[in-house]
Amino acid sequence: MQAVPRISETEWEIMRVVWEHHPLTAAEVVQRLAKRDPSWHPKTVRTLLGRLVRKKAVRYEAQGRAYVYEPGMAESECVAAESESFLERVFGGSLRPMLVHFAERQKLTREDLKELNDLLEEQTKPTKRRRKT
Secondary structure (H helix, E strand, C coil): CCCCCCCCHHHHHHHHHHHHHCCEEHHHHHHHHHHHCCCCCHHHHHHHHHHHHHCCCEEEEEECCEEEEEECCCHHHHHHHHHHHHHHHHHCCCHHHHHHHHHHHCCCCHHHHHHHHHHHHHHHCCCCCCCCC
């Protein structure tokens, strides 16, 4: 399994577009980003795509004069790595204080609470062991 690279905040924005709409050219990435925020500059996007290629987060294929970009790794892999990094940096690797922090500071809906409760109940269920025969 390939190591997940550190991805900056601006690179995350590009990755979201690539994950959501691949395959696409650099011009299409620029166009999609500019719809959300017109301050994106094409040269900046191309520079960041190059960095993401070097990090192997994105791969490309030359098609004529254009490069077509696709994710080099799954979004779930990057999210898991970033989550673990965040947990380690901010909460010393401990999940409990993070959950308490968010529960106290965020407005949780009934649906949020039910989903969290269901997840916690699932985590506490004993695993069924297979009988040896």
